[in-house]
Amino acid sequence: MSETNNRRAAGVGIFIAVGLLFLLGGILAIGNLHSTFSKKLSISTVFGEVNGLISGNNIWFSGVKIGTVKKLEFYGESQVKVIMNINVESRQYIRKDAKVKVGTDGLIGNKILIIYGGTTDAPAISEGDVLANEVMLSTDDIMKTFQQNNMNLLLFTQSLAEGKGTINKLLTSDSIYNSIAEAATSIREAASNTQVLFHSLELFASKLDDKGTIVNELVSDTLIFKTMKLSTMKLQNVADTMAIVISNLKGSLDDPKSPVGVLLKDEESGMALKAAITNLESSSLKLDQDLEALQHSFLLRKYFRKEEKNKQE
Numbered sequence: 673m674s675e676t677n678n679r680r681a682a683g684v685g686i687f688i689a690v691g692l693l694f695l696l697g698g699i700l701a702i703g704n705l706h707s708t709f710s711k712k713l714s715i716s717t718v719f720g721e722v723n724g725l726i727s728g729n730n731i732w733f734s735g736v737k738i739g740t741v742k743k744l745e746f747y748g749e750s751q752v753k754v755i756m757n758i759n760v761e762s763r764q765y766i767r768k769d770a771k772v773k774v775g776t777d778g779l780i781g782n783k784i785l786i787i788y789g790g791t792t793d794a795p796a797i798s799e800g801d802v803l804a805n806e807v808m809l810s811t812d813d814i815m816k817t818f819q820q821n822n823m824n825l826l827l828f829t830q831s832l833a834e835g836k837g838t839i840n841k842l843l844t845s846d847s848i849y850n851s852i853a854e855a856a857t858s859i860r861e862a863a864s865n866t867q868v869l870f871h872s873l874e875l876f877a878s879k880l881d882d883k884g885t886i887v888n889e890l891v892s893d894t895l896i897f898k899t900m901k902l903s904t905m906k907l908q909n910v911a912d913t914m915a916i917v918i919s920n921l922k923g924s925l926d927d928p929k930s931p932v933g934v935l936l937k938d939e940e941s942g943m944a945l946k947a948a949i950t951n952l953e954s955s956s957l958k959l960d961q962d963l964e965a966l967q968h969s970f971l972l973r974k975y976f977r978k979e980e981k982n983k984q985e
Contacts, residue, residue: 713763713798714758714761715799722754722774729741729782734765736762769790771806774784
């Protein structure tokens with residue numbers, strides 16, 4: 673009887689032991705046995721607020737789970753230091769200038785840590801590194817923003833209903849409406865005038881290809897262009913020559929030693945020139961008298977009468 677009891681007890685013990693082994697194996701399989709016993713690398717970051725993050729939450733990098741949150745502890749005055757266990761296999765892909773942010777696993781799932789960024793120039797992370805982090809808006813912050821927007825919208829609608837504000841004036845004031853309508857009319861007229869101008873320019877451009885027109889001849893006939901260019905150059909040379917002459921004349925007028933300057937500025941020369949002109953006039957008068965007397969002389973009287981008779985015939 674005692675042997676039977678002993679066998680029964682041994683069988684129950686073996687059954688319980690096997691059951692415990694299966695239970696332990698299932699727990700390890702569900703909890704990822706490889707990650708449970710794989711070598712870890714400890715790094716950290718410091719948040720102002722973790723938004724419900726707890727120990728054991730997953731850590732993701734490029735959509736792949738690479739570790740878990742080891743623990744959280746207060747740091748400084750009111751900050752929280754988050755210590756992370758990272759799989760050593762993923763160390764080579766995470767750079768020292770990478771950043772950490774708090775995210776959510778799904779829409780309303782558990783909190784997670786997301787490591788992102790980093791440049792290839794920076795070295796890979798090592799034991800004890802502290803990564804920078806990005807402050808993310810929490811659900812409370814988003815709700816506060818929505819609430820503030822709702823309040824602003826309510827105040828806006830109330831001001832419209834009470835007849836206050838610039839927008840209400842724009843909606844209710846006839847003078848402002850008329851001014852806007854006049855401005856719109858002016859803009860339409862300006863657009864119409866611009867269209868006419870462009871049409872005129874288009875017509876002018878089309879005439880450039882019409883042979884026989886003045887515009888086409890001026891644009892396409894190289895001979896006319898060269899002639900105009902030559903004429904322009906000659907006019908320019910004449911203008912330059914006139915400028916030199918005027919400059920020289922002005923210099924002569926300003927120089928009292930030049931002939932022109934002497935005639936204009938020397939009083940004695942002026943008086944002498946005046947006397948010479950008077951003498952020329954007197955000589956011319958005497959010459960006329962002498963010629964008149966010569967016509968009546970007996971030597972030439974016959975010749976002048978003959979010439980007068982020929983003129984009358």
